[in-house]
Amino acid sequence: MRLEKNGLTWEIFDSIRRYANMPIYEKADIIEALKNTLYSVVVYDDKKPVAIGRIVGDGRIAFFIKDVVVHPDYRNKHIGAMVINDLLDYIESCSCENPYIALMAMPDTEAFYEKFGFVRRPNENFGSGMICLNRRKVKLT
Numbered sequence: 001m002r003l004e005k006n007g008l009t010w011e012i013f014d015s016i017r018r019y020a021n022m023p024i025y026e027k028a029d030i031i032e033a034l035k036n037t038l039y040s041v042v043v044y045d046d047k048k049p050v051a052i053g054r055i056v057g058d059g060r061i062a063f064f065i066k067d068v069v070v071h072p073d074y075r076n077k078h079i080g081a082m083v084i085n086d087l088l089d090y091i092e093s094c095s096c097e098n099p100y101i102a103l104m105a106m107p108d109t110e111a112f113y114e115k116f117g118f119v120r121r122p123n124e125n126f127g128s129g130m131i132c133l134n135r136r137k138v139k140l141t
Contacts, residue, residue, distance in 0.1 A: 001043055001050075001079060003086060008040035012049045013067065020069045020106060038063070039090045043070075043079055050074045053083040055090060063091050065103040084116055104129065 010030040018024065025033075034040070038059050043051035051070040057063040065087055070080045091101060105113050110120055122128045 001045055001082070003082060004042045004044060005086070005090075006040055007042045008034060008037070008052055008054060010034060012042055012052060016049060016052045016069045016071065017067060019071055022067070022069070022106075039087065041083055041086050043082060045074065051079045051083050053087050055087055059094060060096050060099070062100045063095065063102070065101065068103070080112060081115075084113070088116065102129070104131065 010027055013030050013034065014024070014027070034054075036056065038055045038057055040054035041052065042049050049071075051068075051074065053068040054066050055063050056066055065084070068080065068083055068087075070083070088101075091099060101118075103113065103118065105118075110118075114120070119126070
């Protein structure tokens with residue numbers, strides 16, 4: 001296996017994400033999103049991309065790990081750990097002390113991320129993680 005830093009293309013992004021239960025995006029949207037990516041990684045088996053991961057954020061305090069996907073034929077072979085370790089190494093190389101590092105785990109992958117120090121929410125210290133899929137304006141009174 002070979003790990004390539006910042007080699008994520010729209011074609012690889014689109015093809016690998018199709019192996020997970022993730023939304024499919026238009027080519028132009030993927031290209032723009034990748035332009036705004038802080039860091040990405042692609043794992044290859046010979047010339048075949050088999051895993052990806054990327055980071056978005058401000059490059060100093062806040063980091064969000066996104067799009068971690070391993071091709072089904074390559075799961076349970078420590079490739080996901082290779083991706084996460086590399087992403088966390090990048091964050092450590094450029095972050096301030098005590099950065100905010102977050103991700104949204106796909107169902108049934110929480111235990112994998114806990115091995116790296118991530119915690120489930122809500123818990124006694126943190127409220128629920130939340131996402132907004134359909135923004136609504138709130139009237140100010």
